[in-house]
Amino acid sequence: MPKSPAEILLEKADKKSNSSTGWFSSSSTKWEEAGDLYQQAANSFRLEKQFKAAGDAFAREAECREKCNELNDAANAWWNAAKAYKKDDPRLAIQALGCTIAHLTKAGRFRQAADREKEIGQIYQHELNDIAKACDSFQRAAEWYDQEDAAATASACRKDAADLCAEVENYRGAIQLYEMVVSYALKSNLTKYSVKDYWLRSGLCALAMKDVGKAQRDIEVFKSKDVTFSSTRECKFLEDICALVTEGDEQAFTTAVFEYDQVVKLDNWKTGILLKIKRSLKDEVDIL
Template sequence: MPAKSPAQVLLEKADKKANSSTGWFSSASTKFEEAGDLYQQAANNFKIEKLFKEAGDTFAREAECREKCNEANEAGNAWWNAAKAYKKTHPDLAIQALTQTITHLTKLGRFRQAADREKEIGQIYLQEFHDLGKACDSFVQAGDWYAQEDAAATANACYKEAADLLADLGQYIQAIARYEHVADHSLTSALTKYSVKEYWLRAGLCALALNDVVTVRRNMTKYGSQDTTFPSTREAKFVNALAEAVEAADAEMFTGAVVEFDSVTKLDNWKTSILLKIKREIEQPSGESAWGGLT
Protein backbone atom coordinates (compact mmCIF):
# COMPACT_ATOMS: atom_id res chain seq x y z
CA MET A 1 0.00 0.00 0.00
CA PRO A 2 1.30 3.45 -0.86
CA ALA A 3 2.14 5.68 2.10
CA LYS A 4 -0.55 8.16 3.06
CA SER A 5 0.17 11.79 2.25
CA PRO A 6 0.54 14.31 5.10
CA ALA A 7 -2.82 15.78 4.10
CA GLN A 8 -4.53 12.38 4.29
CA VAL A 9 -3.00 11.65 7.71
CA LEU A 10 -4.21 15.01 9.07
CA LEU A 11 -7.66 14.52 7.53
CA GLU A 12 -8.05 11.15 9.27
CA LYS A 13 -6.97 12.70 12.58
CA ALA A 14 -9.49 15.52 12.08
CA ASP A 15 -12.31 13.07 11.29
CA LYS A 16 -11.44 11.00 14.34
CA LYS A 17 -11.45 14.10 16.56
CA ALA A 18 -14.75 15.41 15.12
CA ASN A 19 -16.45 12.03 15.61
CA SER A 20 -15.02 11.30 19.06
CA SER A 21 -17.16 11.25 22.16
CA THR A 22 -16.75 14.08 24.63
CA GLY A 23 -14.91 13.05 27.80
CA TRP A 24 -15.38 14.16 31.40
CA PHE A 25 -12.83 16.94 31.13
CA SER A 26 -13.54 18.34 27.64
CA SER A 27 -16.48 20.02 25.98
CA ALA A 28 -18.04 19.53 22.58
CA SER A 29 -16.88 23.04 21.75
CA THR A 30 -13.25 22.14 22.48
CA LYS A 31 -13.55 18.97 20.40
CA PHE A 32 -14.81 20.87 17.34
CA GLU A 33 -12.20 23.63 17.79
CA GLU A 34 -9.44 21.02 17.74
CA ALA A 35 -11.02 19.19 14.79
CA GLY A 36 -11.36 22.51 12.94
CA ASP A 37 -7.66 23.23 13.43
CA LEU A 38 -6.76 19.78 12.08
CA TYR A 39 -9.07 20.18 9.06
CA GLN A 40 -7.42 23.54 8.33
CA GLN A 41 -3.96 21.96 8.42
CA ALA A 42 -5.13 19.08 6.23
CA ALA A 43 -6.71 21.47 3.71
CA ASN A 44 -3.53 23.52 3.43
CA ASN A 45 -1.56 20.33 2.83
CA PHE A 46 -4.00 19.33 0.05
CA LYS A 47 -3.31 22.74 -1.51
CA ILE A 48 0.43 22.04 -1.37
CA GLU A 49 -0.30 18.77 -3.20
CA LYS A 50 -2.43 20.76 -5.73
CA LEU A 51 -5.48 18.66 -4.83
CA PHE A 52 -7.84 21.64 -4.91
CA LYS A 53 -11.18 19.80 -4.76
CA GLU A 54 -9.99 17.89 -1.69
CA ALA A 55 -8.70 21.14 -0.17
CA GLY A 56 -12.07 22.80 -0.73
CA ASP A 57 -13.96 19.87 0.78
CA THR A 58 -11.68 19.91 3.84
CA PHE A 59 -11.98 23.67 4.38
CA ALA A 60 -15.76 23.16 4.21
CA ARG A 61 -15.49 20.57 7.00
CA GLU A 62 -13.42 23.04 8.99
CA ALA A 63 -16.15 25.65 8.45
CA GLU A 64 -18.81 23.27 9.77
CA CYS A 65 -16.72 22.68 12.92
CA ARG A 66 -16.32 26.43 13.42
CA GLU A 67 -20.10 26.83 13.08
CA LYS A 68 -20.67 24.20 15.77
CA CYS A 69 -18.47 26.30 18.09
CA ASN A 70 -20.36 29.49 17.14
CA GLU A 71 -17.14 30.97 15.73
CA ALA A 72 -18.78 33.02 12.97
CA ASN A 73 -15.64 34.89 11.92
CA GLU A 74 -13.52 31.73 11.64
CA ALA A 75 -16.36 29.90 9.87
CA GLY A 76 -16.63 32.69 7.29
CA ASN A 77 -12.87 32.57 6.68
CA ALA A 78 -12.96 28.79 6.29
CA TRP A 79 -15.78 29.00 3.73
CA TRP A 80 -13.82 31.65 1.83
CA ASN A 81 -10.72 29.43 1.83
CA ALA A 82 -12.92 26.62 0.51
CA ALA A 83 -14.17 28.90 -2.27
CA LYS A 84 -10.64 29.87 -3.29
CA ALA A 85 -9.66 26.21 -3.52
CA TYR A 86 -12.81 25.25 -5.44
CA LYS A 87 -12.38 28.10 -7.94
CA LYS A 88 -9.46 26.22 -9.50
CA THR A 89 -11.57 23.28 -10.66
CA HIS A 90 -15.18 23.48 -9.39
CA PRO A 91 -16.69 26.98 -9.88
CA ASP A 92 -20.17 25.73 -8.92
CA LEU A 93 -18.89 24.66 -5.48
CA ALA A 94 -16.98 27.95 -5.20
CA ILE A 95 -20.27 29.84 -5.57
CA GLN A 96 -21.86 27.71 -2.83
CA ALA A 97 -18.92 28.34 -0.49
CA LEU A 98 -18.91 32.08 -1.21
CA THR A 99 -22.64 32.19 -0.46
CA GLN A 100 -21.93 30.62 2.94
CA THR A 101 -19.14 33.17 3.50
CA ILE A 102 -21.54 36.03 2.73
CA THR A 103 -24.11 34.67 5.21
CA HIS A 104 -21.53 34.93 8.01
CA LEU A 105 -20.23 38.34 6.89
CA THR A 106 -23.68 39.93 6.76
CA LYS A 107 -24.55 38.55 10.21
CA LEU A 108 -21.37 40.16 11.50
CA GLY A 109 -22.27 43.47 9.80
CA ARG A 110 -19.25 43.29 7.47
CA PHE A 111 -21.06 44.39 4.33
CA ARG A 112 -18.01 45.75 2.55
CA GLN A 113 -16.42 42.29 2.61
CA ALA A 114 -19.76 40.68 1.74
CA ALA A 115 -19.84 42.94 -1.33
CA ASP A 116 -16.34 41.76 -2.33
CA ARG A 117 -17.45 38.13 -2.15
CA GLU A 118 -20.73 38.82 -4.01
CA LYS A 119 -18.74 40.51 -6.76
CA GLU A 120 -16.60 37.35 -6.96
CA ILE A 121 -19.78 35.31 -7.45
CA GLY A 122 -20.80 37.65 -10.28
CA GLN A 123 -17.43 37.19 -11.97
CA ILE A 124 -17.68 33.39 -11.70
CA TYR A 125 -21.19 33.38 -13.21
CA LEU A 126 -19.91 35.57 -16.03
CA GLN A 127 -16.57 33.95 -16.80
CA GLU A 128 -17.25 30.28 -16.03
CA PHE A 129 -20.96 29.85 -16.78
CA HIS A 130 -21.72 32.80 -19.11
CA ASP A 131 -24.90 33.30 -17.07
CA LEU A 132 -25.45 37.02 -17.65
CA GLY A 133 -28.66 37.21 -15.63
CA LYS A 134 -27.21 35.74 -12.43
CA ALA A 135 -24.00 37.73 -12.87
CA CYS A 136 -26.07 40.90 -13.19
CA ASP A 137 -28.00 40.11 -9.99
CA SER A 138 -24.72 39.60 -8.10
CA PHE A 139 -23.20 42.85 -9.37
CA VAL A 140 -26.33 44.78 -8.34
CA GLN A 141 -26.30 43.22 -4.86
CA ALA A 142 -22.58 43.94 -4.49
CA GLY A 143 -23.19 47.51 -5.64
CA ASP A 144 -25.95 47.99 -3.07
CA TRP A 145 -23.67 46.81 -0.25
CA TYR A 146 -20.76 48.98 -1.42
CA ALA A 147 -23.11 51.97 -1.63
CA GLN A 148 -24.36 51.55 1.93
CA GLU A 149 -20.74 51.33 3.11
CA ASP A 150 -19.94 54.65 1.37
CA ALA A 151 -17.74 53.00 -1.27
CA ALA A 152 -19.43 54.98 -4.05
CA ALA A 153 -16.80 54.47 -6.77
CA THR A 154 -16.77 50.69 -6.29
CA ALA A 155 -20.58 50.62 -6.17
CA ASN A 156 -20.76 52.54 -9.45
CA ALA A 157 -18.32 50.13 -11.12
CA CYS A 158 -20.63 47.24 -10.14
CA TYR A 159 -23.78 49.06 -11.31
CA LYS A 160 -22.09 49.90 -14.62
CA GLU A 161 -21.14 46.22 -15.04
CA ALA A 162 -24.77 45.28 -14.36
CA ALA A 163 -25.99 47.87 -16.88
CA ASP A 164 -23.69 46.45 -19.58
CA LEU A 165 -25.07 42.97 -18.91
CA LEU A 166 -28.68 44.17 -18.97
CA ALA A 167 -28.01 45.67 -22.40
CA ASP A 168 -26.38 42.42 -23.57
CA LEU A 169 -29.57 40.66 -22.45
CA GLY A 170 -31.66 43.11 -24.50
CA GLN A 171 -33.17 44.67 -21.35
CA TYR A 172 -32.48 48.18 -22.61
CA ILE A 173 -34.95 50.12 -20.46
CA GLN A 174 -33.47 48.65 -17.26
CA ALA A 175 -29.96 49.25 -18.62
CA ILE A 176 -30.72 52.93 -19.29
CA ALA A 177 -32.03 53.33 -15.73
CA ARG A 178 -28.80 51.82 -14.35
CA TYR A 179 -26.53 54.01 -16.49
CA GLU A 180 -28.48 57.11 -15.47
CA HIS A 181 -28.27 56.09 -11.81
CA VAL A 182 -24.47 55.78 -12.08
CA ALA A 183 -24.23 59.08 -13.96
CA ASP A 184 -26.31 60.88 -11.32
CA HIS A 185 -23.93 59.66 -8.61
CA SER A 186 -20.87 60.52 -10.69
CA LEU A 187 -22.07 64.12 -11.10
CA THR A 188 -21.83 64.67 -7.35
CA SER A 189 -18.02 64.43 -7.32
CA ALA A 190 -15.40 66.39 -9.21
CA LEU A 191 -13.31 63.20 -9.38
CA THR A 192 -15.99 61.18 -11.19
CA LYS A 193 -17.84 63.89 -13.12
CA TYR A 194 -15.65 63.33 -16.20
CA SER A 195 -17.07 59.80 -16.62
CA VAL A 196 -20.74 60.77 -17.04
CA LYS A 197 -20.40 61.27 -20.79
CA GLU A 198 -19.50 57.58 -21.13
CA TYR A 199 -22.55 56.46 -19.14
CA TRP A 200 -24.86 58.76 -21.10
CA LEU A 201 -23.36 57.53 -24.37
CA ARG A 202 -24.18 53.95 -23.35
CA ALA A 203 -27.69 54.97 -22.27
CA GLY A 204 -28.15 56.70 -25.63
CA LEU A 205 -27.06 53.58 -27.53
CA CYS A 206 -29.54 51.50 -25.51
CA ALA A 207 -32.36 53.89 -26.46
CA LEU A 208 -31.31 53.62 -30.11
CA ALA A 209 -31.34 49.82 -29.78
CA LEU A 210 -35.01 50.20 -28.80
CA ASN A 211 -35.43 52.11 -32.09
CA ASP A 212 -36.87 54.94 -29.99
CA VAL A 213 -35.48 58.19 -31.40
CA VAL A 214 -38.01 60.27 -29.42
CA THR A 215 -36.63 58.91 -26.14
CA VAL A 216 -33.06 59.43 -27.37
CA ARG A 217 -33.71 63.11 -28.08
CA ARG A 218 -35.60 63.65 -24.82
CA ASN A 219 -32.84 61.96 -22.81
CA MET A 220 -30.06 63.89 -24.56
CA THR A 221 -31.85 67.14 -23.68
CA LYS A 222 -32.18 65.96 -20.06
CA TYR A 223 -28.49 65.05 -19.86
CA GLY A 224 -27.56 68.46 -21.28
CA SER A 225 -29.56 70.15 -18.54
CA GLN A 226 -27.75 68.08 -15.89
CA ASP A 227 -24.33 68.97 -17.30
CA THR A 228 -24.18 71.92 -19.68
CA THR A 229 -20.82 70.77 -21.09
CA PHE A 230 -22.28 67.47 -22.33
CA PRO A 231 -23.92 68.62 -25.63
CA SER A 232 -20.52 69.78 -26.96
CA THR A 233 -18.80 66.42 -26.26
CA ARG A 234 -17.91 63.92 -28.96
CA GLU A 235 -20.16 61.38 -27.19
CA ALA A 236 -23.25 63.59 -27.40
CA LYS A 237 -22.58 64.53 -31.03
CA PHE A 238 -22.11 60.84 -31.85
CA VAL A 239 -25.46 59.81 -30.33
CA ASN A 240 -27.23 62.68 -32.10
CA ALA A 241 -25.66 61.74 -35.44
CA LEU A 242 -26.73 58.10 -34.97
CA ALA A 243 -30.25 59.22 -34.05
CA GLU A 244 -30.48 61.21 -37.29
CA ALA A 245 -29.33 58.18 -39.28
CA VAL A 246 -31.82 55.85 -37.55
CA GLU A 247 -34.64 58.34 -38.07
CA ALA A 248 -33.75 58.64 -41.76
CA ALA A 249 -33.18 54.86 -42.04
CA ASP A 250 -29.88 55.82 -43.69
CA ALA A 251 -27.32 53.05 -43.25
CA GLU A 252 -24.59 55.01 -45.01
CA MET A 253 -25.00 57.98 -42.66
CA PHE A 254 -24.99 55.60 -39.69
CA THR A 255 -21.78 53.94 -40.88
CA GLY A 256 -20.11 57.29 -41.46
CA ALA A 257 -20.85 58.41 -37.90
CA VAL A 258 -19.50 55.13 -36.48
CA VAL A 259 -16.29 55.22 -38.55
CA GLU A 260 -15.66 58.86 -37.63
CA PHE A 261 -16.10 58.22 -33.90
CA ASP A 262 -14.02 55.03 -33.99
CA SER A 263 -11.14 56.82 -35.75
CA VAL A 264 -10.60 58.97 -32.65
CA THR A 265 -12.02 56.84 -29.81
CA LYS A 266 -11.63 53.11 -30.45
CA LEU A 267 -14.92 51.29 -29.96
CA ASP A 268 -14.89 48.58 -27.30
CA ASN A 269 -16.57 45.20 -27.77
CA TRP A 270 -19.75 46.24 -25.95
CA LYS A 271 -20.27 49.33 -28.16
CA THR A 272 -19.42 47.40 -31.31
CA SER A 273 -22.00 44.74 -30.42
CA ILE A 274 -24.85 47.16 -29.70
CA LEU A 275 -24.05 49.30 -32.75
CA LEU A 276 -24.32 46.20 -34.93
CA LYS A 277 -27.74 45.45 -33.40
CA ILE A 278 -28.90 48.99 -34.18
CA LYS A 279 -27.34 48.79 -37.64
CA ARG A 280 -29.26 45.63 -38.52
CA GLU A 281 -32.51 47.58 -38.19
CA ILE A 282 -31.49 49.86 -41.06
CA GLU A 283 -29.14 47.52 -42.92
CA GLN A 284 -29.12 47.01 -46.67
CA PRO A 285 -31.10 43.98 -47.95
CA SER A 286 -27.82 42.34 -48.93
CA GLY A 287 -27.05 41.98 -45.24
CA GLU A 288 -23.44 43.01 -45.76
CA SER A 289 -21.56 44.66 -42.97
CA ALA A 290 -21.30 48.39 -43.29
CA TRP A 291 -18.01 49.09 -41.54
CA GLY A 292 -14.64 47.61 -40.78
CA GLY A 293 -15.48 44.05 -41.81
CA LEU A 294 -17.70 43.65 -38.74
CA THR A 295 -20.65 41.31 -39.06
Protein backbone atom coordinates (compact mmCIF):
# COMPACT_ATOMS: atom_id res chain seq x y z
CA MET A 1 0.00 0.00 0.00
CA PRO A 2 1.50 3.37 -0.98
CA LYS A 3 2.32 5.82 1.77
CA SER A 4 0.08 8.82 2.30
CA PRO A 5 1.43 12.37 1.90
CA ALA A 6 1.33 12.75 5.68
CA GLU A 7 3.38 9.58 6.22
CA ILE A 8 5.97 10.75 3.68
CA LEU A 9 6.30 14.10 5.45
CA LEU A 10 6.57 12.34 8.82
CA GLU A 11 9.44 10.18 7.51
CA LYS A 12 11.24 13.31 6.27
CA ALA A 13 10.74 14.95 9.67
CA ASP A 14 12.06 11.87 11.52
CA LYS A 15 15.06 11.69 9.20
CA LYS A 16 15.87 15.37 9.78
CA SER A 17 15.50 15.12 13.58
CA ASN A 18 17.73 12.02 13.69
CA SER A 19 20.40 13.43 11.38
CA SER A 20 23.78 14.60 12.58
CA THR A 21 24.73 18.27 12.34
CA GLY A 22 27.03 19.02 9.42
CA TRP A 23 29.97 21.36 9.19
CA PHE A 24 27.94 24.17 7.70
CA SER A 25 24.72 23.92 9.73
CA SER A 26 23.88 24.43 13.38
CA SER A 27 21.92 22.22 15.73
CA SER A 28 19.35 25.01 15.99
CA THR A 29 18.80 24.98 12.23
CA LYS A 30 18.31 21.22 12.27
CA TRP A 31 15.58 21.41 14.91
CA GLU A 32 13.89 24.35 13.17
CA GLU A 33 13.72 22.43 9.90
CA ALA A 34 12.54 19.25 11.62
CA GLY A 35 9.87 21.24 13.45
CA ASP A 36 8.61 22.71 10.17
CA LEU A 37 8.38 19.22 8.66
CA TYR A 38 6.53 17.82 11.70
CA GLN A 39 4.09 20.72 11.45
CA GLN A 40 3.47 19.98 7.77
CA ALA A 41 2.99 16.29 8.55
CA ALA A 42 0.56 17.11 11.36
CA ASN A 43 -1.57 19.33 9.14
CA SER A 44 -1.56 16.65 6.45
CA PHE A 45 -2.74 14.06 9.01
CA ARG A 46 -5.53 16.46 9.96
CA LEU A 47 -6.64 16.58 6.32
CA GLU A 48 -6.72 12.78 6.38
CA LYS A 49 -8.72 12.92 9.66
CA GLN A 50 -6.05 10.92 11.47
CA PHE A 51 -6.26 13.04 14.60
CA LYS A 52 -4.13 10.91 16.94
CA ALA A 53 -1.31 10.88 14.37
CA ALA A 54 -1.76 14.63 13.90
CA GLY A 55 -1.48 15.18 17.64
CA ASP A 56 1.66 13.05 17.82
CA ALA A 57 3.26 15.02 14.98
CA PHE A 58 2.40 18.36 16.60
CA ALA A 59 3.89 17.05 19.85
CA ARG A 60 7.11 16.17 18.00
CA GLU A 61 7.08 19.65 16.47
CA ALA A 62 6.73 21.15 19.97
CA GLU A 63 9.74 19.16 21.19
CA CYS A 64 11.80 20.44 18.25
CA ARG A 65 10.77 24.04 18.99
CA GLU A 66 11.85 23.55 22.60
CA LYS A 67 15.25 22.23 21.53
CA CYS A 68 15.95 25.36 19.49
CA ASN A 69 14.47 27.60 22.20
CA GLU A 70 11.48 28.78 20.16
CA LEU A 71 9.24 28.65 23.22
CA ASN A 72 6.31 30.67 21.87
CA ASP A 73 6.16 28.36 18.86
CA ALA A 74 6.45 25.37 21.21
CA ALA A 75 3.45 26.57 23.23
CA ASN A 76 1.43 26.95 20.03
CA ALA A 77 2.46 23.50 18.79
CA TRP A 78 1.39 21.87 22.06
CA TRP A 79 -1.97 23.67 21.75
CA ASN A 80 -2.38 22.37 18.20
CA ALA A 81 -1.55 18.89 19.51
CA ALA A 82 -4.25 19.25 22.15
CA LYS A 83 -6.87 20.29 19.59
CA ALA A 84 -6.05 17.23 17.49
CA TYR A 85 -6.00 14.85 20.47
CA LYS A 86 -9.41 16.11 21.67
CA LYS A 87 -10.99 14.30 18.74
CA ASP A 88 -9.82 10.86 19.93
CA ASP A 89 -8.00 10.97 23.27
CA PRO A 90 -9.07 13.60 25.83
CA ARG A 91 -6.37 12.57 28.33
CA LEU A 92 -3.59 13.23 25.82
CA ALA A 93 -5.28 16.56 25.06
CA ILE A 94 -5.05 17.48 28.74
CA GLN A 95 -1.36 16.52 28.85
CA ALA A 96 -0.64 18.67 25.79
CA LEU A 97 -2.58 21.61 27.25
CA GLY A 98 -0.52 21.23 30.43
CA CYS A 99 2.66 21.62 28.36
CA THR A 100 1.18 24.70 26.69
CA ILE A 101 0.31 26.21 30.06
CA ALA A 102 3.83 25.59 31.40
CA HIS A 103 5.27 27.70 28.57
CA LEU A 104 2.61 30.40 28.86
CA THR A 105 2.96 30.90 32.61
CA LYS A 106 6.77 30.95 32.34
CA ALA A 107 6.40 33.75 29.81
CA GLY A 108 3.91 35.62 32.02
CA ARG A 109 1.06 35.10 29.55
CA PHE A 110 -1.53 34.29 32.22
CA ARG A 111 -4.59 35.33 30.18
CA GLN A 112 -3.77 32.71 27.54
CA ALA A 113 -2.85 30.21 30.27
CA ALA A 114 -6.27 30.77 31.84
CA ASP A 115 -7.96 30.10 28.50
CA ARG A 116 -6.11 26.78 28.19
CA GLU A 117 -6.83 25.84 31.83
CA LYS A 118 -10.50 26.53 31.19
CA GLU A 119 -10.30 24.14 28.22
CA ILE A 120 -8.90 21.49 30.56
CA GLY A 121 -11.84 22.04 32.89
CA GLN A 122 -14.28 21.61 30.01
CA ILE A 123 -12.60 18.36 28.92
CA TYR A 124 -12.74 16.97 32.46
CA GLN A 125 -16.38 18.00 32.73
CA HIS A 126 -17.78 16.97 29.35
CA GLU A 127 -15.44 14.27 28.05
CA LEU A 128 -14.11 12.50 31.14
CA ASN A 129 -16.88 13.26 33.66
CA ASP A 130 -14.26 14.00 36.32
CA ILE A 131 -16.19 16.74 38.10
CA ALA A 132 -13.72 17.30 40.95
CA LYS A 133 -10.81 17.93 38.56
CA ALA A 134 -12.99 20.12 36.36
CA CYS A 135 -13.84 22.21 39.41
CA ASP A 136 -10.14 22.60 40.26
CA SER A 137 -9.30 23.71 36.72
CA PHE A 138 -12.10 26.29 36.58
CA GLN A 139 -10.95 27.77 39.90
CA ARG A 140 -7.32 27.92 38.75
CA ALA A 141 -8.39 29.60 35.52
CA ALA A 142 -10.43 32.12 37.53
CA GLU A 143 -7.38 33.07 39.61
CA TRP A 144 -5.34 33.71 36.48
CA TYR A 145 -8.14 35.71 34.84
CA ASP A 146 -8.23 37.86 37.99
CA GLN A 147 -4.51 38.55 37.62
CA GLU A 148 -5.17 39.82 34.10
CA ASP A 149 -8.12 42.04 35.17
CA ALA A 150 -10.59 39.80 33.33
CA ALA A 151 -13.05 39.89 36.21
CA ALA A 152 -16.16 38.92 34.24
CA THR A 153 -14.51 35.81 32.81
CA ALA A 154 -13.10 34.92 36.23
CA SER A 155 -16.57 35.21 37.75
CA ALA A 156 -18.08 32.98 35.05
CA CYS A 157 -15.44 30.33 35.78
CA ARG A 158 -16.18 30.50 39.51
CA LYS A 159 -19.89 30.10 38.82
CA ASP A 160 -19.15 26.96 36.77
CA ALA A 161 -16.87 25.71 39.55
CA ALA A 162 -19.56 26.37 42.17
CA ASP A 163 -22.15 24.39 40.23
CA LEU A 164 -19.71 21.49 39.90
CA CYS A 165 -18.72 21.60 43.58
CA ALA A 166 -22.38 21.13 44.45
CA GLU A 167 -22.63 18.18 42.06
CA VAL A 168 -19.93 16.34 44.04
CA GLU A 169 -21.61 17.46 47.30
CA ASN A 170 -18.89 19.93 48.27
CA TYR A 171 -21.61 22.33 49.33
CA ARG A 172 -19.47 24.57 51.54
CA GLY A 173 -17.02 25.06 48.71
CA ALA A 174 -19.89 25.87 46.36
CA ILE A 175 -21.35 28.44 48.76
CA GLN A 176 -17.98 30.19 49.11
CA LEU A 177 -17.67 30.40 45.33
CA TYR A 178 -21.23 31.72 44.90
CA GLU A 179 -20.38 34.43 47.45
CA MET A 180 -17.42 35.49 45.31
CA VAL A 181 -19.59 35.51 42.18
CA VAL A 182 -22.21 37.63 43.93
CA SER A 183 -19.56 40.11 45.13
CA TYR A 184 -18.59 40.72 41.52
CA ALA A 185 -22.17 40.82 40.21
CA LEU A 186 -23.30 43.44 42.76
CA LYS A 187 -20.71 45.91 41.45
CA SER A 188 -22.55 46.55 38.20
CA ASN A 189 -26.14 47.24 37.24
CA LEU A 190 -25.57 45.06 34.19
CA THR A 191 -24.89 41.97 36.31
CA LYS A 192 -26.80 42.80 39.48
CA TYR A 193 -30.01 41.18 38.20
CA SER A 194 -28.34 37.74 38.28
CA VAL A 195 -27.55 37.71 42.02
CA LYS A 196 -31.01 36.38 42.92
CA ASP A 197 -30.20 33.16 41.04
CA TYR A 198 -26.79 32.81 42.72
CA TRP A 199 -28.34 33.36 46.14
CA LEU A 200 -30.99 30.76 45.42
CA ARG A 201 -28.27 28.29 44.45
CA SER A 202 -26.31 29.10 47.60
CA GLY A 203 -29.41 28.62 49.76
CA LEU A 204 -30.17 25.29 48.12
CA CYS A 205 -26.60 24.16 48.88
CA ALA A 206 -27.13 25.00 52.56
CA LEU A 207 -30.34 22.96 52.58
CA ALA A 208 -28.62 20.09 50.76
CA MET A 209 -26.07 19.88 53.57
CA LYS A 210 -28.99 19.79 56.02
CA ASP A 211 -28.27 23.21 57.54
CA VAL A 212 -31.62 25.00 57.50
CA GLY A 213 -30.35 27.49 60.06
CA LYS A 214 -27.59 28.65 57.74
CA ALA A 215 -29.98 28.93 54.82
CA GLN A 216 -32.35 31.09 56.88
CA ARG A 217 -29.55 33.29 58.23
CA ASP A 218 -28.13 33.70 54.75
CA ILE A 219 -31.51 34.86 53.41
CA GLU A 220 -31.38 37.77 55.87
CA VAL A 221 -27.82 38.55 54.76
CA PHE A 222 -28.92 38.50 51.13
CA LYS A 223 -31.75 40.93 51.90
CA SER A 224 -29.33 43.31 53.61
CA LYS A 225 -27.00 43.29 50.60
CA ASP A 226 -29.76 43.94 48.08
CA VAL A 227 -33.06 45.37 49.29
CA THR A 228 -34.81 44.17 46.14
CA PHE A 229 -34.12 40.50 46.91
CA SER A 230 -36.97 40.19 49.42
CA SER A 231 -39.53 40.89 46.65
CA THR A 232 -38.18 38.25 44.24
CA ARG A 233 -39.73 34.85 43.51
CA GLU A 234 -36.36 33.30 44.36
CA CYS A 235 -36.43 34.72 47.89
CA LYS A 236 -40.03 33.68 48.50
CA PHE A 237 -39.35 30.17 47.19
CA LEU A 238 -36.24 29.81 49.35
CA GLU A 239 -38.11 30.98 52.46
CA ASP A 240 -40.99 28.60 51.74
CA ILE A 241 -38.87 25.51 51.27
CA CYS A 242 -36.76 26.34 54.34
CA ALA A 243 -39.99 26.23 56.37
CA LEU A 244 -41.12 23.01 54.72
CA VAL A 245 -37.75 21.32 55.27
CA THR A 246 -37.94 22.31 58.93
CA GLU A 247 -41.41 20.74 59.12
CA GLY A 248 -40.30 17.68 57.16
CA ASP A 249 -43.39 18.01 54.96
CA GLU A 250 -42.43 16.08 51.84
CA GLN A 251 -45.77 16.49 50.05
CA ALA A 252 -45.93 20.24 50.60
CA PHE A 253 -42.28 20.50 49.52
CA THR A 254 -43.07 18.68 46.28
CA THR A 255 -46.04 20.97 45.66
CA ALA A 256 -43.98 24.12 46.30
CA VAL A 257 -41.29 22.97 43.85
CA PHE A 258 -43.92 22.13 41.21
CA GLU A 259 -45.63 25.50 41.56
CA TYR A 260 -42.34 27.41 41.37
CA ASP A 261 -41.36 25.44 38.25
CA GLN A 262 -44.60 26.53 36.57
CA VAL A 263 -43.53 30.16 36.91
CA VAL A 264 -39.72 29.99 36.76
CA LYS A 265 -38.54 26.92 34.88
CA LEU A 266 -36.05 24.93 36.94
CA ASP A 267 -32.82 23.95 35.21
CA ASN A 268 -31.20 20.52 35.57
CA TRP A 269 -28.85 21.69 38.34
CA LYS A 270 -31.66 23.03 40.54
CA THR A 271 -33.84 20.01 39.83
CA GLY A 272 -31.03 17.69 40.88
CA ILE A 273 -30.25 19.46 44.14
CA LEU A 274 -33.95 19.80 45.04
CA LEU A 275 -34.33 16.04 44.63
CA LYS A 276 -31.41 15.54 47.03
CA ILE A 277 -33.06 17.88 49.53
CA LYS A 278 -36.36 16.05 49.18
CA ARG A 279 -34.69 12.68 49.84
CA SER A 280 -33.14 14.09 53.01
CA LEU A 281 -36.45 15.30 54.47
CA LYS A 282 -36.83 12.17 56.56
CA ASP A 283 -33.40 12.77 58.12
CA GLU A 284 -32.65 15.07 61.01
CA VAL A 285 -31.84 18.65 59.99
CA ASP A 286 -30.00 21.39 61.86
CA ILE A 287 -32.42 24.24 62.57
CA LEU A 288 -30.27 26.15 65.05
